[in-house]
Amino acid sequence: MNSVLKPFQILGESALVSLRKLGRANLFMLHVATGFPGILARPRLLAAQMYSVGVLSVLLILISGLFVGMVLGLQGYYVLTDFGAEESLGVMVAASLVRELGPVVTALLFAGRAGSALTAEIGLMKATEQLSGMEMMAVDPVKRIIAPRFFAGLVSMPLLAAVFSLVGVLGGYFVGVGLLGVDEGAFRSQMQAKIDFDEDIVNGVIKSLVFGAIVTWIAVFEGYDSVPTSEGVSRATTRSVVYAAFAVLGWDFVLTALMFGKD
Amino acid sequence: MTFQPSDTTALVSIRGLSFSRNGRMIFDKIDLDIPRGKITAIMGPSGTGKTTLLKLIGGQLRPDSGSVRVDGTDVHRLGLDDLYALRKRMGMLFQSGALLTDLSVYENVAFPLREHTRLPESMIRSLVLMKLEAVGLRGARDLMPAQLSGGMARRVALARAIVLDPMMIMYDEPFTGQDPISMGVLVQLIHDLNHGLGLTSVVVSHDVHETASIADYVYLISGGKVVGQGTPDEVARSDSPWIRQFMEGLPDGPVHFHYPSKDYASDLLGFAAH
Numbered sequence: 093m094n095s096v097l098k099p100f101q102i103l104g105e106s107a108l109v110s111l112r113k114l115g116r117a118n119l120f121m122l123h124v125a126t127g128f129p130g131i132l133a134r135p136r137l138l139a140a141q142m143y144s145v146g147v148l149s150v151l152l153i154l155i156s157g158l159f160v161g162m163v164l165g166l167q168g169y170y171v172l173t174d175f176g177a178e179e180s181l182g183v184m185v186a187a188s189l190v191r192e193l194g195p196v197v198t199a200l201l202f203a204g205r206a207g208s209a210l211t212a213e214i215g216l217m218k219a220t221e222q223l224s225g226m227e228m229m230a231v232d233p234v235k236r237i238i239a240p241r242f243f244a245g246l247v248s249m250p251l252l253a254a255v256f257s258l259v260g261v262l263g264g265y266f267v268g269v270g271l272l273g274v275d276e277g278a279f280r281s282q283m284q285a286k287i288d289f290d291e292d293i294v295n296g297v298i299k300s301l302v303f304g305a306i307v308t309w310i311a312v313f314e315g316y317d318s319v320p321t322s323e324g325v326s327r328a329t330t331r332s333v334v335y336a337a338f339a340v341l342g343w344d345f346v347l348t349a350l351m352f353g354k355d
Numbered sequence: 356m357t358f359q360p361s362d363t364t365a366l367v368s369i370r371g372l373s374f375s376r377n378g379r380m381i382f383d384k385i386d387l388d389i390p391r392g393k394i395t396a397i398m399g400p401s402g403t404g405k406t407t408l409l410k411l412i413g414g415q416l417r418p419d420s421g422s423v424r425v426d427g428t429d430v431h432r433l434g435l436d437d438l439y440a441l442r443k444r445m446g447m448l449f450q451s452g453a454l455l456t457d458l459s460v461y462e463n464v465a466f467p468l469r470e471h472t473r474l475p476e477s478m479i480r481s482l483v484l485m486k487l488e489a490v491g492l493r494g495a496r497d498l499m500p501a502q503l504s505g506g507m508a509r510r511v512a513l514a515r516a517i518v519l520d521p522m523m524i525m526y527d528e529p530f531t532g533q534d535p536i537s538m539g540v541l542v543q544l545i546h547d548l549n550h551g552l553g554l555t556s557v558v559v560s561h562d563v564h565e566t567a568s569i570a571d572y573v574y575l576i577s578g579g580k581v582v583g584q585g586t587p588d589e590v591a592r593s594d595s596p597w598i599r600q601f602m603e604g605l606p607d608g609p610v611h612f613h614y615p616s617k618d619y620a621s622d623l624l625g626f627a628a629h
Contacts (some may be wrong), residue, residue, distance in 0.1 A: 217456075225453030228413050228446075229515075230439040231470045 127239025137240040146248030157256035161263025182283030185264030194257035199303035203336035207311035211332035214315025216324035249304025366391040374419035383579040394556040398568035403557040434447040446516030446524040452508035454500040461496040506537025523555040530562040
């Protein structure tokens with residue numbers, strides 16, 4: 093009897109563990125949100141974090157965006173040219189970037205570059221008793237350490253996604269117009285005519301805001317919730333990137349279905 | 356053998372405190388008083404929850420039952436704001452120092468002032484330099500924590516702990532891993548600061564001689580109970596075999612050298628049975 097029930101027992105137990113963690117993560121987020129007024133009062137804390145989370149990610153985003161745009165230009169050209177539609181290359185490149193690749197790829201890169209760093213930093217601060225020490229100095233570490241990092245991530249992500257899309261379009265333009273000889277006027281005018289501000293750009297920005305919140309939330313929570321040992325921090329860092337990637341891809345599907353689904 | 360602290364106005368009084376973690380009993384209904392203005396040592400073997408006791412006093416952990424009263428208020432009945440107000444009057448020195456690694460020595464000591472006060476920069480500077488002078492590290496103000504030795508990091512943390520002029524300081528294993536010179540410096544500092552600033556100090560340690568040399572009163576904790584207490588002399592003269600083993604550092608006694616295991620010979624031969 094016991095051996096029959098065992099798998100269910102294990103399943104139930106791990107479900108409970110996951111649910112408890114989800115509960116902790118939500119309470120934690122509420123706590124972080126209470127730190128928002130404090131950040132407005134001390135913009136320097138936010139600026140310092142925006143530098144390490146956002147500005148230091150710019151180079152990575154620039155290079156990745158450029159190459160993704162160039163690949164889109166090549167692939168798009170090969171497909172479109174079969175239908176004699178290579179003038180539409182600009183639309184294809186820009187729509188792919190603004191709607192999907194900009195927010196999604198930026199979020200994935202952001203999780204690898206900034207999210208993992210946040211998790212490791214916070215986890216190590218916990219392991220070296222810096223968070224505990226702060227509590228004993230009557231300073232709330234969630235408000236002083238976590239909140240600036242979270243809001244820096246939230247603000248940085250849409251900006252980085254915008255940079256990614258911009259550079260991507262330039263990369264696509266360089267390959268399409270510069271190397272493959274697509275008509276420059278057609279590339280531009282079709283792109284300008286077909287890319288809609290509300291439909292494409294606003295939705296892309298909403299996506300990148302949501303992804304920014306998800307990635308940074310996972311990163312700071314995994315760090316804060318990590319087991320304060322070297323092994324614990326290393327696991328938390330891995331989980332931070334893996335969970336963030338899953339969450340971004342999953343939410344991308346949900347958001348795309350909501351935004352672009354024709355009812 | 357129950358001594359009572361001579362000073363009846365205890366700053367911290369712990370009554371019937373029980374605490375367990377992961378199903379393991381750490382404290383089993385212990386009573387403990389920390390007298391005002393004195394240095395009280397809490398000693399015991401590693402893993403007896405001495406650090407946990409400090410976290411219970413500081414309100415970072417909640418007991419299963421019992422109470423911790425600091426200066427008359429029950430720490431675990433306070434709301435977060437009141438608890439933080441109380442913590443501003445309690446300094447704590449962590450074993451690692453717990454300095455903020457991204458701030459310089461100067462900024463670490465200034466940190467509580469910047470967070471809790473709106474003092475002008477000139478006043479912050481004076482206060483920070485005074486506290487750094489007290490621990491002998493005024494010249495190290497521009498160093499980063501990574502550039503400090505373990506002993507120096509603890510002294511900086513000590514300067515930070517006293518920068519808000521607290522009523523008490525809790526020291527978590529202040530002597531662990533120190534060379535004899537920095538050990539001597541820390542012993543001297545704890546003693547001088549306590550008497551010079553009129554503090555109450557709680558020193559958690561298993562460095563028997565250093566701690567006993569400055570403590571006014573000693574509690575020995577083992578297996579979740581207070582197993583001995585008194586002035587260092589009284590404890591040293593105790594006839595309890597466990598206390599003698601602990602105070603004199605004997606390898607075998609009531610605490611066995613061997614971790615509990617089955618019979619040695621049958622264990623060695625046990626492989627054949629598998």
